[in-house]
Amino acid sequence: MSAGSVQAATVTTPDVARAARAPWRSPLALVGLTIIVGWLVLAVLAPWAAPSDPLAQDAAILQAPSGAHWFGTDELGRDVLSRVVHGARISLPLAFVLVAASTLIGSVVGAVAGFFGRWVDSVAMRLADLVFAFPGIILALAIAAALGPQLRNAVIAVVIVSWPGYARLVRSLVLAARTSQYVVSSRLLGASGLRTLFVDVRPNIAGPVLVMSALDIGNAVLLLSGLSFLGLGAQPPTPEWGAMVAAGSQNFDRWWVGLFPGLAILTVVLAFNFVGDTLRDVLDPRTARALRE
């Protein structure tokens, strides 16, 4: 009741600062973040960091790793290390774009469904159910195959497969928030339903959606490489990790051709999952306290 408690209270950190500090309190997230930053730096600096042109076929084919070619060379005599480094320039930006697009589409559809209810809700959710009825990779395969094997079409396929998850999440959060007392009290003060959706509901559902996106980036990398592995994504000679693993599988006795791009996928997916898990813990009030103290 005293003024003192309010004074003391005003020094507490806002959520953003807390989230920014969190990695230092959980080593797993720190590892994940380090790996991600490492890959991002490599992707940006690829033209300088890679020892040679990823497309140049000027070395002997299928050479084992050596001082000249750390990761060896592939079936066309290209330097595997250079191709793996350049692969980061494809997988990472596309994964971000892909997740951003599915988050955006899913959130809009989910918010509209939750806000308007009735038949709009039914139509949107049945559409989502339709997508959910298929295993993600199978549906993505079918769509990518129908659109034609191209990296761009693979991205579209993955977006089509992954938006319903966001739509469901956002819809359920909007439905829960719509009847909450803070929304009702804003409505009584004269706010329209749409205004409360942006002013009152959005900040409260941004956390869970962000966590889902972060956890999904790893998944997106995996799906996209999966499609490329099956020949439905990146086409030769693009240095894409999934396509490179596919090349390695045809030369399975030359382990270095497939192993290094595979490790690249593994580390990126793992790193994003570490970060996403920690983000979830930080934004969940039930576990956040433990991390803060």
Add this chain to the structure above:
Amino acid sequence: MTGATPVPAAEPTLLELTGVAVEYGRRGARVRAVDGVDLTVAAGEVVGLVGESGCGKSSLGRAAVGLEPLAAGSARFLGEPVTTIGRGARPGRLRRLQMVFQDPYSSLNPRRTVGDLVADGVTLGGGSRAEGRTRAAALLERVGLPASATGAYPHEFSGGQLQRIAIARTLAADPLCFVADEPISALDASAQATVANLLSGLVRDSGIGLLLVSHDLSVVRQVADRVAVMYLGRVVEVGTTEQVWSRPQHPYTQALVAAIPRPDGGGVLPADLPGDVPDPADPPSGCRFHPRCPIVEDSCRTTDPRPETVAGRQVACVVRAAPAARADA
């Protein structure tokens, strides 16, 4: 105690509920939570609405501000109908009819600053942001919080402080009348007194009309000018606080008043009401109280009592009304 004198008739009626019914559930399994209630709230008046859990008092409060659609009857604020909240913005005139909720932890958005929340009351009415900020600081001081609280988030305050912030927020819309749904029952004892005093102070100083929904009879007795007692969706007795407390007429009110613990330890629980509250989906025939009533007569099982004037207040009881009717004849 403000309950001793009846409110002068000169005070304008702000909120007028006529035959209000509220239903829940889908067709086939509908429950009438409120069934034909008449109630008015005048300026500068505190009307206490009491009754046990499930009697429909909160539903009535919500319906009065337009949060529940009316199945029958009408709710009027300043003579114009209270429209149920839809998807769009509430009509501006209804902004002066507000509500304070039971749980201040959930009625304030945890992700927005207290200043923004309180300023909403001004900006949603068309005021500028600057006006909102000035007003928010002033209102927070009025409810006993430092103006510096504007920058803080709700989780930084105690329950009592939060409820005062919630009240400041509704005050920012310049309400003429508000419904408070159990505004203090979620708070600890010291905060209860502060908030109850704040509410009665607002009514006294600003002439606001207040419909106080509460199961806490001692608080209602302290604050209310008039009391309405609800049982199973009906108002069984309405009168001034003094009348209802010292000479309750309806047998249910009598049982309720007798059950209040007294400070001298003489808290009596004499009027044992047999059985539980019946299922509102399947109310008893005739008078809804008759299966538990100590003075039940044959006619109670068939006659649905309407409110009649008994000893200067409205009572819905066939037995109590009978002598009055005889006296009139």
